[in-house]
Amino acid sequence: MTQDEMKIAAAEAAMKYVEPGMIVGVGTGSTANHFIDALATMKHDIEGTVASSIATEERLKSHGIRVMELNNAGQLSIYIDGADESDHHLNLIKGGGGALTREKIVAGASDKFICIADDTKLVDVMGKFPLPVEVIPMAQSFVAREIVKMGGIPILREGFTTDNGNIIIDVKGLEILEPVKMEDEFNKIAGVVTVGLFARRPADVLILGTAKGAKVLT
Ligand code: 5RP
DSSP: OOHHHHHHHHHHHGGGGOOTTOEEEEOOSHHHHHHHHHHGGGTTTSOEEEESSHHHHHHHHHTTOOBOOHHHHOSEEEEEEOOSEEOTTOOEEOOTTSOHHHHHHHHHTEEEEEEEEEGGGBOSSBOSSOEEEEEOGGGHHHHHHHHHHTTOEEEEOTTOOOTTSOEEEEEESOOBSSHHHHHHHHHTSTTEEEESEESSSOOSEEEEEETTEEEEEO
């Protein structure tokens, strides 16, 4: 099975959590795109969706799936999204696609967060994947210096602007042994909009696509 086939297996397995009448929060990335394709089969049964990025909104609409504003949707039943890394406690690194801020908002507004990923994403200790941080542009140098003090290597994502008009600094060289503590440390830096660590609000369920099909971790 290819990595993409494993992503499809995870995305399709997430469909069993979608019930008629739900408003579904939808994440961003290639795995989330496979979920959107599967969700199209239920587009007349769900009440609607809330998108975590402009790209996701466009893909949902291209399938004729109703997209709602989060402010009009209230608390969501579920949020389904991919990840760049997950540890065994379902703490996540997200933001490889740069949508981390809206992803964190929609995840926070959802009762249940179901993460879908191929099994290469499951790690013992997170940090090999560079940790994305969304930053207000004028704070770039200051935030980079603070990251160095924390032991990280800040790398500007060249030529990339988030849906919110900000920049992304990817942080290499971290060994994330205490994810909640590290999330809080990043959040204290002035100019940081969001860090791509999802530890205060981890996933509730991780569906991993493996060579033998989908495997569910809780
Ligand atoms: C986007 C994300 C994605 O969920 C993450 O990058 C995983 O992407 P993919 O499903 O393409 O492997 O956080 O901001």
